[in-house]
Amino acid sequence: MLKVPAHQVAGHQAGDGKLGPLVDDSGLFYKPLQSGERGSAEVTFYKSFSSNTRIPENIRRFFPVFHGTRVLEASDGSGLCPHLVLQDIVSGHLNPSVMDIKMGANTWPPQSPEDYIAKCLKKDRETASIQLGFRISGFQIYGSKESEFWKPDKQFFKSLSAQDVRLVLNKYVSSNASPDLGLNPNCAFASVVYGGSTGILAQLQQLKAWFEDQTIYHFYSCSVLMVYGQGGSGAEVKLVDFAHVVDGEGVIDHNFLGGLCSLIKFISDILTTPPDEYSTKACLQDSQNNQSFCDNGIHE
Amino acid sequence: MLKVPAHQVAGHQAGDGKLGPLVDDSGLFYKPLQSGERGSAEVTFYKSFSSNTRIPENIRRFFPVFHGTRVLEASDGSGLCPHLVLQDIVSGHLNPSVMDIKMGANTWPPQSPEDYIAKCLKKDRETASIQLGFRISGFQIYGSKESEFWKPDKQFFKSLSAQDVRLVLNKYVSSNASPDLGLNPNCAFASVVYGGSTGILAQLQQLKAWFEDQTIYHFYSCSVLMVYGQGGSGAEVKLVDFAHVVDGEGVIDHNFLGGLCSLIKFISDILTTPPDEYSTKACLQDSQNNQSFCDNGIHE
Numbered sequence: 001m002l003k004v005p006a007h008q009v010a011g012h013q014a015g016d017g018k019l020g021p022l023v024d025d026s027g028l029f030y031k032p033l034q035s036g037e038r039g040s041a042e043v044t045f046y047k048s049f050s051s052n053t054r055i056p057e058n059i060r061r062f063f064p065v066f067h068g069t070r071v072l073e074a075s076d077g078s079g080l081c082p083h084l085v086l087q088d089i090v091s092g093h094l095n096p097s098v099m100d101i102k103m104g105a106n107t108w109p110p111q112s113p114e115d116y117i118a119k120c121l122k123k124d125r126e127t128a129s130i131q132l133g134f135r136i137s138g139f140q141i142y143g144s145k146e147s148e149f150w151k152p153d154k155q156f157f158k159s160l161s162a163q164d165v166r167l168v169l170n171k172y173v174s175s176n177a178s179p180d181l182g183l184n185p186n187c188a189f190a191s192v193v194y195g196g197s198t199g200i201l202a203q204l205q206q207l208k209a210w211f212e213d214q215t216i217y218h219f220y221s222c223s224v225l226m227v228y229g230q231g232g233s234g235a236e237v238k239l240v241d242f243a244h245v246v247d248g249e250g251v252i253d254h255n256f257l258g259g260l261c262s263l264i265k266f267i268s269d270i271l272t273t274p275p276d277e278y279s280t281k282a283c284l285q286d287s288q289n290n291q292s293f294c295d296n297g298i299h300e
Numbered sequence: 301m302l303k304v305p306a307h308q309v310a311g312h313q314a315g316d317g318k319l320g321p322l323v324d325d326s327g328l329f330y331k332p333l334q335s336g337e338r339g340s341a342e343v344t345f346y347k348s349f350s351s352n353t354r355i356p357e358n359i360r361r362f363f364p365v366f367h368g369t370r371v372l373e374a375s376d377g378s379g380l381c382p383h384l385v386l387q388d389i390v391s392g393h394l395n396p397s398v399m400d401i402k403m404g405a406n407t408w409p410p411q412s413p414e415d416y417i418a419k420c421l422k423k424d425r426e427t428a429s430i431q432l433g434f435r436i437s438g439f440q441i442y443g444s445k446e447s448e449f450w451k452p453d454k455q456f457f458k459s460l461s462a463q464d465v466r467l468v469l470n471k472y473v474s475s476n477a478s479p480d481l482g483l484n485p486n487c488a489f490a491s492v493v494y495g496g497s498t499g500i501l502a503q504l505q506q507l508k509a510w511f512e513d514q515t516i517y518h519f520y521s522c523s524v525l526m527v528y529g530q531g532g533s534g535a536e537v538k539l540v541d542f543a544h545v546v547d548g549e550g551v552i553d554h555n556f557l558g559g560l561c562s563l564i565k566f567i568s569d570i571l572t573t574p575p576d577e578y579s580t581k582a583c584l585q586d587s588q589n590n591q592s593f594c595d596n597g598i599h600e
Contacts, residue, residue: 105555106405110430121421130410133554162551212561251462252565254433255405258558261512265552 010138014075093229133259189232310438314375393529433559489532
């Protein structure tokens with residue numbers, strides 16, 4: 001029995017007669033092929049990646065398992081449509097807190113058509129991508145049995161500043177996360193979700209080591225998906241969305257890697273900030289360590 | 301006695317009645333302030349940096365020593381003009397081989413005027429910047445007493461591909477460097493210039509560790525200058541050109557860092573490629589390790 005995913009936080013979403021991914025009860029995720037080159041590009045990537053013997057096993061686990069393609073009834077009622085059959089990443093987590101982070105300052109592959117570059121560049125500049133090297137595209141955070149999930153609408157993500165991103169990354173690991181910006185995140189799950197030898201920071205650092213060396217793929221407009229279950233359990237990182245992956249041509253993916261290093265720095269800062277500084281104030285202002293160029297009194 | 305620098309490889313150059321930097325015999329480099337905001341921005345940077353107590357000493361050595369500003373007769377005969385007084389980086393090297401590498405896929409600070417962004421973006425796309433995360437802006441390589449220096453003109457640098465950059469980085473550490481693309485670089489100085497505990501690779505890795513953490517400055521359009529003396533002696537890295545440095549605002553400089561990681565990968569590859577593969581063929585083609593996405597037979 002196929003159904004609309006309950007925990008999707010970004011991208012095209014099924015429901016209300018729209019085209020989007022579906023899931024089943026066996027842990028599979030069916031993603032309709034995007035029209036034109038994008039759909040075939042993502043299939044090409046999954047086929048290349050899943051058969052590529054040069055991908056280390058400790059890196060392969062960061063990618064959804066690929067189960068081929070299947071023709072299914074599309075969610076928008078338009079009839080039969082080819083779908084990618086992938087591992088459903090969130091299905092193993094109870095009340096999953098999920099964040100989708102689109103990586104890279106530039107989301108456009110260099111050989112794209114001019115109008116596509118202009119469109120992406122506009123969005124990369126309007127959002128935090130150019131400044132941070134990544135942008136948060138969506139999230140849901142589980143609060144409690146009563147409050148359930150906090151899942152902002154698309155509008156929320158259009159104008160997040162660096163300080164907002166810092167605050168949201170704090171709230172993501174808090175048991176008191178809410179849209180109330182005056183409520184200080186308690187970061188109750190920071191050490192278990194972000195920290196430790198198997199936490200998200202350690203996983204991102206493994207990915208970073210691979211990106212410093214791999215010259216096979218350039219992952220434009222790809223996302224890091226962070227997921228953990230109720231109470232902070234089973235935190236994991238996956239990469240998703242490969243419609244704009246291009247040949248690395250012997251060069252590392254410096255665009256993805258730069259953004260990854262930036263994300264790692266944000267998360268490291270959360271882990272090293274003393275708990276009593278987890279206030280909105282600390283989140284919304286740069287700490288002493290991050291004192292700025294202008295604070296030197298040069299720009300008067 | 302002020303004179304035109306003998307070993308400048310990029311940027312505005314004095315001589316023929318043009319405005320450019322001058323040097324003296326005491327090891328000082330006089331750089332005329334660029335007009336408008338750029339000139340004052342570079343002074344602001346040097347003042348901020350030289351007085352900033354949060355810069356580690358092992359990082360400070362990668363920047364030219366700043367000796368304030370001085371009003372001097374400009375090289376173009378236009379009269380008195382304020383100059384930055386800096387350490388002359390190449391003066392300590394006999395017959396210096398010099399390379400200027402402009403860092404970052406994007407050379408424009410995010411808050412720049414639209415026309416400036418458009419101009420930079422066009423150049424970043426036409427050159428290797430977007431693809432590699434850096435571009436070679438100029439170099440001179442010392443050959444022998446007879447051949448002296450190989451110093452291509454500006455046109456040479458306008459259309460270097462990734463493969464050309466790999467070849468040039470091989471030639472930079474070769475005793476037989478020449479414009480003849482058919483002549484294989486012997487990489488005679490690779491291990492002494494790039495390698496070892498004090499070589500260029502080790503220096504770039506120290507810089508990388510700092511860039512992974514520092515959130516004070518974003519170094520747009522800044523260059524890594526590599527210099528060594530005749531026979532491969534005294535290899536060193538310096539950062540130069542700070543007219544487009546902006547406040548990091550608590551975020552790492554992912555744009556510079558991504559390019560730096562890419563440059564590190566190119567240089568590491570040269571050090572780990574067996575000497576008998578230092579042929580033009582090896583330089584112009586990706587090795588087995590760099591086998592591409594397309595080689596998997598997916599794109600047919």
